[in-house]
Amino acid sequence: MESTESINVKNILGLQLPTDPRWVNLAEISLEAVLTDHAYCEQKAATTCISLIQRYSDRVELVEELAPIVTEEWGHFRLVLAELKKRGLKLGKQRKDLYVNALLEFQVKGGSVDDTFLDRLLTMALIEARSCERFKRLSEGLEDPYLQNFYRRFMESEAGHYKLFIELAEMYIDKERVRKRWKEWLDFEAGLMESMEVRGDRIH
Ligand SMILES: [Fe+2]
Ligand SMILES: [Fe+2]
Numbered sequence: 001m002e003s004t005e006s007i008n009v010k011n012i013l014g015l016q017l018p019t020d021p022r023w024v025n026l027a028e029i030s031l032e033a034v035l036t037d038h039a040y041c042e043q044k045a046a047t048t049c050i051s052l053i054q055r056y057s058d059r060v061e062l063v064e065e066l067a068p069i070v071t072e073e074w075g076h077f078r079l080v081l082a083e084l085k086k087r088g089l090k091l092g093k094q095r096k097d098l099y100v101n102a103l104l105e106f107q108v109k110g111g112s113v114d115d116t117f118l119d120r121l122l123t124m125a126l127i128e129a130r131s132c133e134r135f136k137r138l139s140e141g142l143e144d145p146y147l148q149n150f151y152r153r154f155m156e157s158e159a160g161h162y163k164l165f166i167e168l169a170e171m172y173i174d175k176e177r178v179r180k181r182w183k184e185w186l187d188f189e190a191g192l193m194e195s196m197e198v199r200g201d202r203i204h
Contacts, residue, residue: 014182015129016190032084034138036092038154039080041131044100045161046073048124056117062168069161076154083150100127102192106185118173122185125165130189132158 049066056062084091103126107119132155139151169178 014186015133016186017193018133031087032089032092035080035084035089037095039077039084039091040094040097041127042073042077042080044097045124045127046070046077049073052120052124055120059172061171065164065168069164072157076157099130099192099196103127103189106188114173118169118178118181121165121169122178122182125162125169125182126185126189128158128162128165132162 049070053063053066053070081091103123107123108115111119135151135155135158139148139155142148142151166178166182169182
């Protein structure tokens with residue numbers, strides 16, 4: 001039988017597997033490392049939206065919808081930076097992002113313009129969904145009420161972005177095709193999460 005947690009995650013985001021609960025083990029995690037990883041995630045979210053706008057400048061709605069997201073993600077980056085500073089912590093070096101690299105590997109190679117476009121949007125939808133799920137865990141797992149609220153706000157925002165990337169895909173690509181490919185992405189991601197947990201890799 002499934003736990004309430006995994007049903008909850010599935011209902012909200014369609015993710016097949018919840019994050020390993022050990023991920024929010026406060027005795028072990030370093031807030032500096034979590035905030036550093038988080039800072040780079042926000043930065044990448046902003047730059048990816050910029051490259052989508054550059055590549056698909058002819059898709060008016062996409063440009064209009066993603067332009068404010070760039071500002072929002074950059075604002076998130078700045079909030080995380082401010083949090084580091086406030087706590088006397090440093091923005092560390094960017095780590096190799098095994099999770100995102102594996103997702104990029106799964107993107108279609110040599111497909112049609114629409115295939116590539118769809119995979120780019122679904123990659124972003126997935127990253128947003130997984131970030132949202134992790135922020136939810138942090139907001140529920142951390143004891144400090146300030147940090148609970150800090151992460152709850154990110155969680156809500158990333159949930160909105162996940163929804164937006166799916167909606168953008170459906171705006172340009174046949175809904176049935178989006179649904180079918182999304183299912184393939186979810187299956188792939190579930191396998192990826194499992195293999196990363198087996199190896200003990202940390203993802204942001
Ligand atoms: Fe963000
Ligand atoms: Fe986001």
